[in-house]
Amino acid sequence: MATLGFIGTGNMGGALARAACKSVPSDQVFLANRTVEKAKALAEELDCRVADNEAIAQSANLIFLGVKPQYMAEVMAEICPILEKRESRFILVSMAAGLTIPRIRELAGKDYPVIRIMPNTPAAIGEGMVFYDCSENVTKTEEKVFLESLAGAGRLAPLADKLMDAGSAVAGCxxxxxxxxxxxxxxxxxxxxxxxxxxxxxxxxxxxxxxxxxxxxxxxxxxxxxxxxxxxxxxxxxxxxxxxxxxxxxxxxxxxxxxxxxxxx
The missing domain is CATH 1.10.3730.10 (ProC C-terminal domain-like)
Incomplete structure (x- = not known):
């Protein structure tokens, strides 16, 4: 079973964390947020764990980047040195509007495995529409684990990276x-x-x-x-x-x- 770490527990990150806790044991879900009290409140609600960005970058198998596009560079600069030292396999899962897979990799400094997703807030109650696209180095097994982890979010559908903004304009907005x-x-x-x-x-x-x-x-x-x-x-x-x-x-x-x-x- 994968370990999930959410960096950012705002409306969208929180919705996906709620969805994940329907499929993944709560002790395998870790939450971090700029405002720690927000992460603590959600962790208490879901009976999962509070962490910080560093801990999630060190150990989570699926690292959900739930930060606004304008803050992504700052967050990636913080966790990149940690990611570079990791020996275990991990996947970056980005939900930032407008940031393509190549752009996430550019900010990360390496061609790490990336899954780009465009979810929406009804995912919090299992009625979401989640578009996703995997970089070429995400294996079919890893894609399956990802899909199983977010099964509680609602409908998940593959969509080419170049069409993510269009999908988001319909289902996300x-x-x-x-x-x-x-x-x-x-x-x-x-x-x-x-x-x-x-x-x-x-x-x-x-x-x-x-x-x-x-x-x-x-x-x-x-x-x-x-x-x-x-x-x-x-x-x-x-x-x-x-x-x-x-x-x-x-x-x-x-x-x-x-x-x-x-x-x-």
Whole structure:
């Protein structure tokens, strides 16, 4: 069983740590964070261990780099001397937006095995979408161990390094877009007289159920949309209002804007 070390336990690092503890014995999961209290609180919640960057760099088999892109160079400079002295095998797992596998290796100073991942926050409850790509020196056995370790995160799908930013713009940034839509739906419900709590619950359950319906039936969302739009009915009038407001174009623009930002990091 692999030992997992998380350097950075923010929203994303914490979500993956929660997912990992569903598949990996908690005493094999180590957490480090710039704010130690944050790592301690999460370790207590998950019954796993607190460490520091140095300890994780010395001993973890899978080293998850859960730091923001602008801090990656600083963290790598700190742990590189330790990695260089290691005799045991390890893999760097980077979740930093915009940083390719070659860039991670450049910061590390050597062609270490690297797995680049683009997860999202629903991974914390086992409903995540995690894209990943392995450098050429990650073995099939190591890839299998990695996938087993994060099985509790949700869906894991291979994606070429060059497409990671696009995947992140949809699945990584998407939860924020979906949250905005849920909030807007609830606001509309409140405007029509629904109590706030019920409006939020019904909007969220509708999103959950609709997504599961598409995934489990394999039907195109356009087909599912048409099934709800009765001739002369209320739904098609709502669709008309969304189209008049440029709904689909706005969503596409949001994805492209997020992708362009990642490309420039």
């Amino acid at each position: 998407g939860p924020a877009f979906a949250d905005l839509f849920i909030e807007a739906l609830a606001d509309g419900g409140v405007a029509c007289g629904l109590p706030r709590a019920l409006a939020l619950e019904s909007a969220a359950q509708m999103m959950l159920g609709t997504a599961k319906l598409m995934l489990e039936t394999g039907k195109h969302p356009g087909q599912l949309k048409d099934a709800v739009c009765s001739p002369g009915g209320a739904t098609i009038q709502g669709i008309r209002a969304l189209e008049e407001a440029g709904f689909r174009g706005a969503v596409m623009d949001a994805v492209i804007a997020a992708w362009e930002k990642s490309q420039g990091m």
